[in-house]
Structure formats: C-alpha cells, structure tokens
Amino acid sequence: MxxxxxxxxxxxxxxxxxxxxxxxxxxxxxxxxxxxxxxxxxxxxxxxxxxxxxxxxxxxxxxxxxxxxxxxxxxxxxxxxxxxxxxxxxxxxxxxxxxxxxxxxxxxxxxxxxxxxxxxxxxxxxxxxxxxxxxxxxxxxxxxxxxxxxxxxxxxITKRDGAQPNDLLVVTGDIGAAYMGLQVLEREKQVFKVNPNAQPDLEPYSYLVERQLKPEARKDISSLLAALEVQPTSMIDISDGLSSEIIHLCKNSKVGANLFEEKIPLDPAVISVCEEFNIDSTTIALNGGEDYELLFTVDQKDFDKIKGNPNFTIIGHMTEEREGMHLVTRGNQKIPMKAQGWNTFGDTNDE
Amino acid sequence: MxxxxxxxxxxxxxxxxxxxxxxxxxxxxxxxxxxxxxxxxxxxxxxxxxxxxxxxxxxxxxxxxxxxxxxxxxxxxxxxxxxxxxxxxxxxxxxxxxxxxxxxxxxxxxxxxxxxxxxxxxxxxxxxxxxxxxxxxxxxxxxxxxxxxxxxxxxxITKRDGAQPNDLLVVTGDIGAAYMGLQVLEREKQVFKVNPNAQPDLEPYSYLVERQLKPEARKDISSLLAALEVQPTSMIDISDGLSSEIIHLCKNSKVGANLFEEKIPLDPAVISVCEEFNIDSTTIALNGGEDYELLFTVDQKDFDKIKGNPNFTIIGHMTEEREGMHLVTRGNQKIPMKAQGWNTFGDTNDE
The missing domain is CATH 3.30.1330.10 (PurM-like, N-terminal domain)
Known part of the structure; x- marks a missing residue:
C-alpha cells in the first residue's frame, strides 16, 4: 500500500x-x-x-x-x-x-x-x-x-482412511487465527480505499495477520510423533476449516465423530477479535480455513503420550459411522456437523 | 467455431x-x-x-x-x-x-x-x-x-550434458509440421472472422493440423534405443525449435555442433505449405517448435545401429566447443546458429 x-x-x-x-x-x-x-x-x-x-x-x-x-x-x-x-x-x-x-x-x-x-x-x-x-x-x-x-x-505413511471408532481426535496448534487475520486485512483494505493516507495499526492483530500472511507448515509433527512412538491412524491438514477436515476423515475412514466445542484450541487473540467483529469463535474455528495445522486420530492406548503435550489438543473422538458427525456444544447439545469450507467457485457445499 | x-x-x-x-x-x-x-x-x-x-x-x-x-x-x-x-x-x-x-x-x-x-x-x-x-x-x-x-x-537416464565432440546428432520423426499447422489454423481463424459461414477445407493440411492439435510424445524411443543397445550421450525434446534445442545440448555439454541443412527431415506437406506461405522450410524447422520429437547424440560407434532406421535421421555431429554451433547450408556455407525459439514474453532471445 x-x-x-x-x-x-x-x-x-x-x-x-x-x-x-x-x-x-x-x-x-x-x-x-x-x-x-x-x-x-x-x-x-x-x-x-x-x-x-x-x-x-x-x-x-x-x-x-x-x-x-x-x-x-x-x-x-x-x-x-x-x-x-x-x-x-x-x-x-x-x-x-x-x-x-x-x-x-x-x-x-x-x-x-x-x-x-x-x-x-x-x-x-x-x-x-x-x-x-x-x-x-x-x-x-x-x-x-x-x-x-x-x-x-x-x-x-498416514492416510485419511485409517481412523477407527473410539480413536482420539487430535489437533496441533490453534485454529481460526488465519481466517481472522484475513478479516482484519480486508477491513484495513476498505479503510485504505476511503483514506489512502490512513496508517493501519495492525499491532494488536500481529499474531492473526502473521498466521494469514506467513503461515508455517507443521514439519515438526512427524518427528515428534515418531519420538513419542505414536503412529496416527489417520491424518489430514487443516486448510479448509476444522469441520470440513473432520468430515473428510470420517467419510474416508467410514466412522463418525464427536467434536467437543470446549476443547477447540483458540488463541486469546482469536477470541478477542471475534468479539470485536461480533462473530462466534467456534464458527470461525469450524469453517475458517488456512490454519495449516494437522488433524489426526490415534488409538486410545496413546492417550498418555498425547495428553499434556503443548503441541497437541485432544478435541474429540471417533464413533461408529451410523452415529454420525457431531459438534457437542458447551451446553452439551449435539449438532450435526456440516462442511462450509472455502469454495472458490463461490457457493458452499456439503461435501 | x-x-x-x-x-x-x-x-x-x-x-x-x-x-x-x-x-x-x-x-x-x-x-x-x-x-x-x-x-x-x-x-x-x-x-x-x-x-x-x-x-x-x-x-x-x-x-x-x-x-x-x-x-x-x-x-x-x-x-x-x-x-x-x-x-x-x-x-x-x-x-x-x-x-x-x-x-x-x-x-x-x-x-x-x-x-x-x-x-x-x-x-x-x-x-x-x-x-x-x-x-x-x-x-x-x-x-x-x-x-x-x-x-x-x-x-x-540421459541428460543434456553428456554429448562429446564427434558424437552424431540424431533427430526422431520430422520437424516443422506443428508450427505450419498453427499457421494454417491462424489463417482459417482470420477467414472465419471475415466470413463466419466459411467452411474451412483443412483436408490438404491434415497432417500439419494434427501435429499441432494432437501431438504424440515419443514413448517408443526409449525402448527402441534399448533394443538397439544404444545409450545416447545426451538427449532433449524439441519443443522450442531445432536450433534452440541444439544450442541447449551444446551449452550443457560444452561442445559445438554442425547441423546439415540437407539432412533435416521435413514431411512433404511441410515443404509444400512452406511454398504456399512463401516461407523458408529450414527456418521453420530451426525455429518453429512444438514438434515433441527427440533430439539426441550418440557415439560414432553406434552409427550402424542408427542409420537406415526409419525413426531416426542423423542430421549432424558435435564438435569441439571452440568451433561453435553452425548450420551447414545446401550451398556448403557455415552460418552461426541462433536460438529464436518461442518466447511467451513477446521477444526473442539468444539463450
């Protein structure tokens, strides 16, 4: 600019x-x-x-x-x-x-x-x-x-199709920041259009903007899992939003899933900017995209190796396919999950 | 249309x-x-x-x-x-x-x-x-x-950098047809613009047009060479014109080359359409491009295996680097070779 x-x-x-x-x-x-x-x-x-x-x-x-x-x-x-x-x-x-x-x-x-x-x-x-x-x-x-x-x-090699019922669902890092970084940048672009001399103060949003503009892929996870002697049963990267990726794992593995809203790892900056933009942070985590974190499943026997590791958050578990895919809300409601990931052709779809 | x-x-x-x-x-x-x-x-x-x-x-x-x-x-x-x-x-x-x-x-x-x-x-x-x-x-x-x-x-595996002085320079198939096919199609497009009801008669140009619209890559050459027990010393495909590709082989192999104009394999359809368009057919072979034939060099000891094979034409030989890269014309003149291959940024270059 x-x-x-x-x-x-x-x-x-x-x-x-x-x-x-x-x-x-x-x-x-x-x-x-x-x-x-x-x-x-x-x-x-x-x-x-x-x-x-x-x-x-x-x-x-x-x-x-x-x-x-x-x-x-x-x-x-x-x-x-x-x-x-x-x-x-x-x-x-x-x-x-x-x-x-x-x-x-x-x-x-x-x-x-x-x-x-x-x-x-x-x-x-x-x-x-x-x-x-x-x-x-x-x-x-x-x-x-x-x-x-x-x-x-x-x-x-870990594909999308190996998840079993009762496997733990694990995510690396935190989710939603890249999408909110994009929202902040889009807002500044609109401000700039009106007043080209405005100097944007992006400092409060630096984490979000960096997640959008300079994401880092999780090179470290494969060797970390090897060091922990954990072989994931399935794995996918989070490019289109958590919800869409969970659905991919479930469909490919022929299982269902319960995702617990309260477990979804959000950076404090995401929570505060969601308040500022008056958007629900869970919606952003589910549908935002471009996080480039990894989502994977592990056998329950690996629970002790995963829990407490700062790189990992256990956000749910897989179920029998017939039980479907659900978000379990903080209020303990079960809501069917839908993919609303990014579609460059301009509309959403349920894939 | x-x-x-x-x-x-x-x-x-x-x-x-x-x-x-x-x-x-x-x-x-x-x-x-x-x-x-x-x-x-x-x-x-x-x-x-x-x-x-x-x-x-x-x-x-x-x-x-x-x-x-x-x-x-x-x-x-x-x-x-x-x-x-x-x-x-x-x-x-x-x-x-x-x-x-x-x-x-x-x-x-x-x-x-x-x-x-x-x-x-x-x-x-x-x-x-x-x-x-x-x-x-x-x-x-x-x-x-x-x-x-x-x-x-x-x-x-055959790279561009293995040609030696005195190696034979060999090309598969024939050269220049794809470029002349493009010229025919461009002409028909101009006719169509003036008269959208004109039905183009492309029959006399079918070989040229097919070479432009439906080229076939030379899958057969690798196994043919293996059957002949010929290991080429260098190889490149002809996408940008014969001249440009010879220069690539020479520069990578640090050798020179003599290309004999009379040896360049041209289909009769190329010769006749060049006359029709009043273009020099050698110029087309050297600079046309999109032939997707293979150009390679072999040791002189392989001469007997290559000569007379209908898939191959010996078009020249490599020289010491200091001798440079030349076209030897039908009139026995030596003309320095220049690449004038296709440049999508709009001008030619000497690379």
Missing part, C-alpha cells in the same frame, strides 16, 4: 529462458536425494527404499490472494507452505518442489524476484529443494502452481 | 470439491508403482530401485493455446504430451501425472469434462496414472499446470 520507487525491469527484457535462469540463479540444493535439479528436461530424484508422496496446489490472484495486502515474498513463502502442509499430513518428510508461475507483463522482473525470494526462503527453512518449474506470461493476473514431493517409509 | 447447444452446468453448481470428484470419477490407475492416487493430502508412489524423474509445464489461454481452434479435448491431450515428452527426453518411462486447472466461470462443467476427457485419454494411451491435482476458479481464462513423473534406472 506504499509508494514504490524501486527499479522496474519488464519481463520481455529478459525473455522466458532468461527469466527462468535469472529467478533460479540462487536456488541451492539441500537434499541428497536430488540427483539433478533445475536445468534439464526433468529433474532426477532417488528416494531409494522410501516411498514418494506427491501433492500439488494452485494459487490464483483474485481468488486465493489479494496483492493489495499480500506482499509477494510472503505469497511465495505461503504457496510453498500450502504444499508442504499436505506432505506433512501424510506423516512424511518434504524433499522437493517444482514451481510454475504465470505472470502478466504488469509484473516487473523485480516483483517475480520477490516472489521467488519467498519461495527459496521457504525451501531453505524447510530443507526442501526447488528442482524445476516453468515461468510463462499470462494475459492477466498471477497464477502459482507448486508440486511438492516427500518421502517416508511406506508403512509409516 | 460451430454453434453449441449442449447442456451447460455452471461450475458453482458443483462447487470445488464436487467438481474435482466429478472430473476425476473415471480416472483409472495403470501403474503398479502408484500406491495411492487421488483422494488424500498427497498421492503415494514407489519406484523402488528406479530413480524418479519429475517435470512440469504450464499452459495459459491466449499464450499457449487459442480455444478458437483448439478443441478442449485436444488441449487436455496435448497438455499431457508436452509433459510426457520431457520425461521421454530423459530416456525414462512416464508413470504418473498431477493436473491442476484454473478456469473462470465462463467455462461450464461440460467444457472441463471435455478437457479432462483428453487428459484421461492421454493417460490411458500412454499408460500413465493421474494421481492428483487441483481445480480452482480463475478471474479470467484457463490455465493448466501438469507435473509428470517417470522412472528409469539411474545409469540409463
């Missing part, structure tokens, strides 16, 4: 090959399994005795991000996190990335450098190699498509 | 999850190495003792394709070919794909079904599994991002 006097180099000055070379010139490799990174028809990796996990996500300007408040470096970082989160949700180690970017000529080279700086910072921080990609022009807007690869022993 | 009375279902009727389920409902798996395909946070593959090769390409409406003459099913098929071609250029077997699509609401569900029908036809024909992807809305236009994976014994 500030004036920008930095140099502007048009994309056509570098051309497509020149741009790829330019953007990837600082790419380093950290993984021994990367035999060949950028610079050939394909990259070469060798995970030897490990299985490989593969995920992909596409972020579209005006749909998944708004450059009015999302700095490009943060966007690059977040685009990587969105993908790594899916790898960690398999109980796997993230190892490689490919990055494809379509950008219109309104983006100078320096803007794409910022985007790439965020991508390479994320790669370095998470010990992941950028091994390929594509950079092309678009007729409008910015599209980022990332594919992430990871590795794990095949028997350690 | 014809009137379309087929049913139209808006994307928002299905929603994002519904759309992914809908589009992928006919996806089948063919590869034993695919342990888990679509339906979890990530797919799981296991190439066991083989190395994995990974490539990605993004196609953008208005930049890489024009829906005025590119049927969506063909587009889906071609988007897969573009990626498989890179896998085959590593002398590897293609095994898996992820497919991400951003589409605006102007595309009905039926349009994306067509696109996906082309993708799944390509996957079935080439024995490759669609193991994941993302489907999202865009503010305008259609963007397709595909990542392809393949496998090969590590020592069999």
């Amino acid at each position: 500030s004036e920008d006097n930095s140099p502007k180099t048009s994309l056509s000055e570098l051309g497509e090959f020149g741009l790829i070379d330019h953007l990837t010139r600082f790419v380093e490799l950290y993984q021994p399994s990367t035999l060949k990174g950028i610079g050939d028809d394909a990259a070469i990796i060798d995970h030897e005795n490990f299985a490989t996990v593969v995920t992909t996500d596409m972020l579209v300007e005006g749909v998944h991000f708004d450059l009015a408040y999302m700095p490009l470096k943060h966007l690059g970082y977040k685009a990587v996190m969105v993908n790594l989160s899916d790898i960690y949700a398999m109980n796997a180690e993230a190892t490689q990335l490919t990055v494809s970017i379509a950008a219109s000529n309104r983006f100078p080279v320096e803007a794409l450098e910022e985007l790439y700086a965020g991508i390479t910072l994320a790669a370095k921080t998470y010990n992941v190699d950028v091994i390929g990609g594509d950079t092309t022009s678009s007729t409008s807007g910015l599209v980022i498509s990332i594919t992430a690869l990871g590795k794990a022993e095949a028997e350690k | 014809s009137e379309d009375n087929s049913p139209k279902t808006s994307l928002s009727e299905l929603g994002e999850f519904g759309l992914i389920d809908h589009l992928t409902r006919f996806v089948e798996l063919y590869q034993p190495s695919t342990l888990k395909g679509i339906g979890d946070d990530a797919a799981i593959i296991d190439h066991e003792n083989f190395a994995t090769v990974v490539t990605t390409d993004m196609l953008v409406e208005g930049v890489h394709f024009d829906l005025a003459y590119m049927p969506l099913k063909h587009l889906g098929y071609k988007a897969v070919m573009v990626n498989l071609s890179d896998i085959y250029a590593m002398n590897a077997e293609a095994t898996q794909l992820t497919v991400s699509i951003a589409a605006s609401n102007r595309f009905p569900v039926e349009a994306l079904e067509e696109l996906y029908a082309g993708i799944t036809l390509a996957a079935k024909t080439y024995n490759v599994d669609v193991i994941g992807g993302d489907t999202t809305s865009s503010t305008s236009g259609l963007v397709i991002s595909i990542t392809a994976l393949g496998k090969a014994e590590a020592e069999k």
